Amino acid sequence: MSALMDFLTVFTQPQLLLLVGLGTFAGVYVGAIPGLSVTMAVSILISFTFAWDVYPAISLMIGIYMGGVYGGSRTAILLNIPGAPSAIATALDGYPMAQKGEAGTAIGVTTVMSFFGGFIGILVLAAAAPAVSGFALRFQPRDYMLLAVLGILLVGSLSSGSLLKGIFAGAFGIAIGSVGMDPLTFTPRFTFDQPMLRGGINFIAVMIGMFGVSEVLLQLHHVNTPAVRQKISRIVPSFGTIKRYLPLSLQTSFIGVIIGALPGTGGDIAALMSYDHAKRITKNPETPFGEGAMEGLVAPESANNAAVGGAFIPMMTLGIPGDAVTAIMIGALFIHGLNPGPMLMIDHPDMFWFIVGALVTANFFMLIFGLTGIRLFVKIVEIPRAVLIPLIMLLSIVGAYAVNNSITDVYWMLGFGVFGYFMRLYGYPLGPVILGVILSRLLDDNWRRAIISEREDLGRFFSGIFHSPLSTVLLLAVVLIFVSQTPLWRLIRRRKA
Amino acid sequence: MSVQPDPESDRAREGSSDATPGGLPEFRRPGELAFAVFLALASAGLLFSAHDIAGFRALSSPGAIPMATTAAMLVTALLVLWKTARQPKTGDETLRIAVFPASVIAMAVLLIGYALLLKPLGFLPTSALFLFIAIKLLSGRSIVFTGVVTLASVIGIWLIFRIVFTVLMPAGIVPEAEIIQIFRDLFNGGA
Numbered sequence: 248m249s250a251l252m253d254f255l256t257v258f259t260q261p262q263l264l265l266l267v268g269l270g271t272f273a274g275v276y277v278g279a280i281p282g283l284s285v286t287m288a289v290s291i292l293i294s295f296t297f298a299w300d301v302y303p304a305i306s307l308m309i310g311i312y313m314g315g316v317y318g319g320s321r322t323a324i325l326l327n328i329p330g331a332p333s334a335i336a337t338a339l340d341g342y343p344m345a346q347k348g349e350a351g352t353a354i355g356v357t358t359v360m361s362f363f364g365g366f367i368g369i370l371v372l373a374a375a376a377p378a379v380s381g382f383a384l385r386f387q388p389r390d391y392m393l394l395a396v397l398g399i400l401l402v403g404s405l406s407s408g409s410l411l412k413g414i415f416a417g418a419f420g421i422a423i424g425s426v427g428m429d430p431l432t433f434t435p436r437f438t439f440d441q442p443m444l445r446g447g448i449n450f451i452a453v454m455i456g457m458f459g460v461s462e463v464l465l466q467l468h469h470v471n472t473p474a475v476r477q478k479i480s481r482i483v484p485s486f487g488t489i490k491r492y493l494p495l496s497l498q499t500s501f502i503g504v505i506i507g508a509l510p511g512t513g514g515d516i517a518a519l520m521s522y523d524h525a526k527r528i529t530k531n532p533e534t535p536f537g538e539g540a541m542e543g544l545v546a547p548e549s550a551n552n553a554a555v556g557g558a559f560i561p562m563m564t565l566g567i568p569g570d571a572v573t574a575i576m577i578g579a580l581f582i583h584g585l586n587p588g589p590m591l592m593i594d595h596p597d598m599f600w601f602i603v604g605a606l607v608t609a610n611f612f613m614l615i616f617g618l619t620g621i622r623l624f625v626k627i628v629e630i631p632r633a634v635l636i637p638l639i640m641l642l643s644i645v646g647a648y649a650v651n652n653s654i655t656d657v658y659w660m661l662g663f664g665v666f667g668y669f670m671r672l673y674g675y676p677l678g679p680v681i682l683g684v685i686l687s688r689l690l691d692d693n694w695r696r697a698i699i700s701e702r703e704d705l706g707r708f709f710s711g712i713f714h715s716p717l718s719t720v721l722l723l724a725v726v727l728i729f730v731s732q733t734p735l736w737r738l739i740r741r742r743k744a
Numbered sequence: 745m746s747v748q749p750d751p752e753s754d755r756a757r758e759g760s761s762d763a764t765p766g767g768l769p770e771f772r773r774p775g776e777l778a779f780a781v782f783l784a785l786a787s788a789g790l791l792f793s794a795h796d797i798a799g800f801r802a803l804s805s806p807g808a809i810p811m812a813t814t815a816a817m818l819v820t821a822l823l824v825l826w827k828t829a830r831q832p833k834t835g836d837e838t839l840r841i842a843v844f845p846a847s848v849i850a851m852a853v854l855l856i857g858y859a860l861l862l863k864p865l866g867f868l869p870t871s872a873l874f875l876f877i878a879i880k881l882l883s884g885r886s887i888v889f890t891g892v893v894t895l896a897s898v899i900g901i902w903l904i905f906r907i908v909f910t911v912l913m914p915a916g917i918v919p920e921a922e923i924i925q926i927f928r929d930l931f932n933g934g935a
Contacts, residue, residue, distance in 0.1 A: 409769070411827075415783070415820040418813040422790060425813070429797075429806035436797050436810055437790065467847040470882050633883030637875050638897055640851070644858065645867075645901060649911040654863060661855055672843060673776045674769070687809075695804040703803050 253600035256302065257608045263306045267605055270310020271612035277311060278318025278334075285315030289575045301583035301598075306605050308579060312572050313609035316514055316551055317361045317617060324353045324544075326639070328458045333514030333551035335678050336522040340536065340543030347539055351621060355482040356541060357548045358617030359489060360496050364549035365610040367500035368507065368556025373603045376560045376592075386509065388696035389712060393721035394509065394516075395690035399682050400728045410732040412675045420683015421690060423448055430688075431695065443655050450684045452647045452656040453663050457677045459643040460664020463636050465671060470632050482621050488541075495525060495542060496549040503550030507557025513572075514551035514558075515685065519678075521550035552613075556606060562587055563599055772831040774839040780825040787817040847882065854878055866916020872898045 257263045278285055289308050319334035324341030337357065344353040386394075399417040426437045427447030438444040499521035506517035525536075525546035532540040562573040577587050585595060592599055630638075647660035667677055701707040712718040730736050791814040797807030854874055861870045875894040883890070905911040906920070915921065 409824070411820045411824050415817055415824065418816040418820070421813040422794075422810060422817065425810045432806050434797060434806040436806060437793055439793070464848055464851065467851055467882075468845055470847050631883060633885075634879055634893055636851075636882065637878035640855070640878070641871055641875060641897070641901060645871075645905055645911070645913065648913060649905060652912055654859075654914070657862070658859060661859065665852075668848075669775075669779050669843075673773060673779055683813075691809040694809055698803045698808075705803065 250596065250600045253597040254604040254607075256597075256601050257306065257604045260302075263302055263605070264608065266303050266306040267310040267608045268612045270307040270312075271314035271609045272310075272616050274311035274314020274316075275318040275321070275613070275616050276314075278315035279321035285312055285319075285572055289572050301580070301585065302601060304579060304583065305576070305602065308576060309602065309605040310609045310612065312576075313365060313552070313555055313606065313613055314616065315572075316555055317358070317365075317548075317613050319551075320357045320361070320548055321354065324357065325350055327462055328639070333518050333554070334547075335515060335681065336518040336547035337544060337551075339522065340534075340538070340540045343537065343539035344544070349539070351482050352484070353544055354621050355484045355618065356488065356492070357544055358614060359484055360492065360545045360549045361552040361617065362610060362614040363493070363496045364500040364503055364552035365555060365606075365613065367497065367549075368504045368553035369603060369606045369610065370556070371501075371504045371553075372556040372559050372563075372606070376564055376599075385717065387711075387715065387718065388693040388700065389708065390715075390718055390721055391509075391693040392690055392697055393712075393718065393725055395686040395693070397721060397725050397728065399679055399686060400725060409674060413679055413732070416670070416675050416677065417679035417683045420680040420685075421687045422683075423453060423680070424450070424684040424687020425691065431692070448659055448684075449647075449651060449653075449656050450681070452659040453684055454681050455643045455647050456660035456663030457667040457670075457680060459639060459646075460661060461667030461671055461677070463640050463643070464664065464668040466632055466636055470636065483618055492541065492545045495528075495545050498528075499524060499546040499550045500553040503553030504557040506550070507554025508560040509557075514554040515682065517550040517554040517557070518547035519682070521546040552610075559602060559606070563602065564592060768834060770831065771834040772828055773834055773842060774837050775843045777825075777828050780821065780828045784818065784821040784825050787814060787821045790814040791818050850881055851878065862916075863914050864916060866918045866920075867913035868898060868902060868918045868920075869916065871901070 257267060274285065289311055316333055319329055320337040320341065323329040323334040323338035324345050327338050327342040329335045329338050341353050341357070344350065399420070422437065424447075426444055428434070428438075428445055429436055435445065502521045502524060503514070503517040506520060507513060522543060525542045529536075529540070529542045532542055534540045536543050558573045562577060580587050580591075580598075585591060585598060643660065643664075644657055647656045648654065667680075670677060670680075697711075698705075698708055701711055712722050791811065794807055794810035794814045797810055798805035799807065802808070854877060858870055858874045861873070865873075872894055875897055876890055879885070879893055880887070880890045902913075906913065906924075
């Protein structure tokens with residue numbers, strides 16, 4: 248009964264309800280505006296909500312988080328610039344749909360499926376938090392390392408281009424993520440005696456450059472092409488459409504919530520894995536993947552919003568952040584005198600149920616704000632390119648600067664933008680670069696933990712993998728994904744056909 | 745003699761999204777070989793630098809993952825270079841049209857100018873100047889149209905970042921703090 252009362256706190260207090268609504272509304276637009284990230288917004292929020300009571304502060308942050316994860320899809324669909332890493336997979340089919348003038352349909356389906364995904368994530372958080380966190384506890388460092396490799400290979404496999412270029416891009420991303428002082432031994436890596444490289448390269452600057460600036464430079468080739476008129480006559484998808492894609496949405500929501508619950512892996516990997524899952528199980532899509540397949544929107548959008556609920560599981564039960572935003576939220580809870588971890592569930596169960604209630608509320612607000620105001624929003628793509636291109640460039644510059652108030656980040660962003668431009672011209676995928684940067688730390692730390700625990704013996708490391716069913720499954724998945732991209736595999740399949 | 749590429753095929757060459765990253769699998773685009781050489785050389789340089797971190801001291805050394813990744817970069821870059829060098833050139837593209845069209849060069853010059861002027865001039869005048877020149881150059885619309893769009897955009901972006909997100913952009917020659925204070929005093933009734 249007490250849990251129910253705590254769950255209903257948000258619904259019974261108008262001020263909290265308003266803050267969740269305001270946060271979700273802001274989150275949708277923060278996630279959608281290139282250069283503004285949810286992580287940045289939530290971290291800035293901490294600076295002026297730390298004097299507030301804990302409930303209003305958390306209400307606002309949860310709203311921004313839920314809205315932002317969804318909002319990232321808007322620019323992914325309309326401009327091919329994922330507002331957040333979790334929307335990288337959404338751009339694969341969303342942008343081709345917008346290019347065909349179907350942005351309204353794409354946004355409508357994305358919103359409803361994000362709502363379903365978000366709801367499943369919250370349901371699992373509420374029902375199975377202890378069980379899922381218990382499962383995550385069994386993960387060894389080598390499993391995390393294999394998971395990181397799997398994530399990067401998966402994003403490489405999503406590309407229809409060359410496998411070699413995909414691997415190059417992933418490895419390049421990991422190398423960028425390694426720049427700076429090694430956090431374990433404080434040894435400089437790729438710093439070339441330059442003080443500005445010691446702190447590493449900000450991944451947000453890399454992301455804005457690679458996706459924002461490179462896209463702007465390519466758009467300049469077609470500056471005089473008139474913008475595609477978007478068909479936005481129907482935004483709310485039909486019942487038939489929802490019914491048709493619901494099974495896929497449910498499947499990928501569960502993938503999302505499990506991936507989201509694994510510490511360090513958030514909506515980005517969840518979305519990419521779900522996209523890959525959809526690609527494998529959909530035999531005859533109406534439109535091919537990469538050219539505007541509806542399945543390519545349903546899968547990542549259900550998964551990344553489901554991952555939000557999942558990300559709270561290790562945060563609330565173990566004190567380990569599920570992703571960057573929950574890491575900041577742990578900081579916010581600390582500021583408010585709470586200690587996230589196993590004791591939080593025992594000492595402050597009210598906080599757990601309050602967060603679940605706030606997430607449910609934010610999910611409903613996301614549905615409302617997602618299905619309204621789209622007509623105004625899609626007008627963005629109807630603005631002449633000659634006006635839109637300089638504006639996006641300016642937003643990208645300001646966004647890169649805003650992360651650390653640093654002009655150096657702007658230079659990095661421009662540099663990576665130009666590099667991304669050449670990569671795209673010559674068929675190198677950009678997704679693996681970004682995922683490599685994000686997962687670099689996870690991969691590096693866990694490889695070193697794993698190999699130290701095996702006394703620096705590679706033989707023992709591999710034998711350890713085969714003695715653990717979980718590690719064996721992950722290794723097999725890595726090998727399978729790799730082999731399935733090789734020309735040899737394609738040859739075997741062609742012969743079989 | 746070069747042929748102007750067909751806009752539709754040119755669009756496909758640039759890729760519609762990350763799932764179709766562009767390029768031409770069977771042909772070599774202008775500048776592609778030079779880019780492949782650059783990547784191979786850069787990968788070799790990075791591998792050398794990764795070796796300098798800790799050499800082959802231990803599998804758990806801080807240089808282990810950097811060495812493995814840069815080695816993977818070098819191997820794949822060399823294989824791509826070998827493949828690219830053997831491919832025939834595209835017959836319908838030139839470096840100036842496919843890679844460096846005038847609009848891209850103009851934007852690059854504007855961006856360099858922006859980066860150089862941002863600190864001394866400040867965010868507001870530099871952004872206004874950048875937007876005005878870029879929109880005028882790209883759209884060819886009237887000075888009034890360009891001026892109105894520039895002004896509205898700069899004020900909108902400034903309000904979002906400076907007021908809502910309290911991001912401090914370089915003030916430069918504009919006395920931003922004083923202006924904000926005047927408005928604060930105005931709303932506080934001069935108190």
